[in-house]
Amino acid sequence: GLYANYPIAMAPGMSLNAYFTYSVCLGMGIPWRTALGVVFLSGVLFVLLTITRVREQIVNGIPNCLKHSTAAGIGMFIAFVGLRNAKLVVANPATFVGIGSLSLPEVQVACFGLVFTLILMARKINGAILIGIAGTMLFGILRGLTHWPTAWLSIPHPGGTFLQLDLRAAVHLGLFEIVFAFLFVDLFDNVGTLVGVCEQGGFVKDGRIPRVGRVLLADGVGTVFGALTGTSTVTSYIESAAGVAAGARTGLSNVFVALLFLMAMFFSPIAG
Template sequence: MKQNLLSKSLGYLPGQHDWKREIAAGLISYFSVVYIVMVNASILSDAGMPLQAAMVGTLLTSIAGCLLMAFLGKSPIIVVPGMGINAFFTYTLVHSMKLSWQEALAVVAVAGLLFAIVAFTSLYKQISEAIPHNLQHGISVGIGLFLTFIGLQKSGIVIAHQTTFVTIGHFSDPNVITACVTLLLALVLFVRKVKGDLLISILVGTALAYILGGVHPAAAKIEGKPLEQYGEIFAKLSFYPGILTISFWIAVFLLLLIIVFENIGLIGAQTRMIGRPETFKGSLRALSLSNIGAGLFGSSPTVAAAETTAGIAAGGRSGVSPLVAACLFGATFFFIPLLTYIPDSAIAPILIIIGSLMVQNVKDMNFTDFTEAFPAFLVMVMIPFTYSIVDGMAFGFIAYPAAKLAAGRGKEVKVVMYVITALFLANFVLHAMM
């Protein structure tokens, strides 16, 4: 009786699903995505958050997200903080828009609350349909290029130059050698579809960094107990006085757009892969709630992990898979002190690989219509060139209605798009006056 109740609550259908396959799918999904604990914490630490505390926040956010997906979404989707969105959190909200990381967490929570409203109504359809597909794909491509640039910087493969702004790094540097070898290994493992490819690459890269002398154990160790340190970020959201400013709400609106676009696409594709499109609404709602939790737990926003496809390929069809992943994320707490030994040179290549995957969205873009192509092109290039996702998006979103009006096709632009354009213009004016 209890087993039947559990099966029903997880969307497990006896006769159609297999417990062994579901558990195996959860294991594979976990090992495919566990690298996010180190990589996400590394990016959050650039925002000023303590590294070990950021690891705890990432784990708690992942556990909560996977449990929500298991029991509310009833699908095999794994929920973790998203790559690309974590870059938005650190390098745009904190570095570019000058919010504190506490204010950025408040932005995450508010955006998550609005996402929940969108997900529990039909608004998600209206927002998704109002934004041109070219701009949506352009954002993914631009963020992919941005992540790649960050990875190249963190690895030392690309360094600053006074005249040309950037130049090639020093290949005599042990950290650069480590990054290059790790990148090559990650490429080989990924192409050969080895289970846990990115995790294996990080571990081998870490070992190589110590062998080559790029990092020394004594210097790498970070003192402190993770759970004690975590008290510095748990529920440390700062709403006042930021919530009274225009820039705060612009940040909320832009983050909302990103998480809505990305997750609608990911969840839609993944629920179709398992042949259960009826789980789309529940999965989207579960993910929206997990974003509220992300702000509370001290992490950047969550997404339906692309690595979920590995678990689906292994037979995952129900909520059993994310339940297993949640349990394994819980066990990962015991390894946090060891994870602090992982250097940037082992993490940076993963950012480059993830960036390359996001850039593949370019194949779905329409370049035959210049009024569609040029705004999307601006988004793609201006995100990495301005080192700001917001500013990069602004150029494209402003150019889109301008191009349509110039072509005498202003009616093709939805009212929502004109509102978004006005917000971007207001943001530029606001910064000019500061």
């Protein structure tokens, strides 16, 4: 935000969420409180490596081709998840993946949303993505895939996860491999996002990102604070590119993103 002064929002990463839930908690059978302790330790390690500029040197030492390919890979991963959830992409025993049936209402709504949003973006209409989301929601209601919420407001109850991490169990030597897994996944996730968003915004100078150390420090502090509140590793979000495309150029946009996220906590019934 204001410290690094880049329009790059941060939140718990999608890939790290999946690793936290399915690999660490469900796959390894580690209690979620212990897993939060592991996330906290990885966040502390992030901060230490950033203060000593180790992470910055690693980022600057990665070849540009690998940085750009990481950004492209993140985009492809998110696109694939979206297409899979929309049933545009389905499992196929012969080719592993196949095209979904256009007769399904989910596929029809997804296609409508994609085409509608792309038309708005091609015509350079401000807020094209938000308008596309709203239009797709209305079309989904007409097709019977969703409905109007029965309630609009809800009081959040963070007490269930706030300060529930188990540091004593997380310090166990057998869990340090998970700490390093979080570290390296977050490192490359951050690199891809930073390169992709900063290239789009024109922030890259001579192949390097100015003030990258501040961005990485904000990421580390966010992970520490996130673990205390009950979330998995906090990382830079590639969706920040949408804000940059709309004209965001400073960290002030992140302040408004944070305020909107806080407001969204009270409107959780709308999200279903």
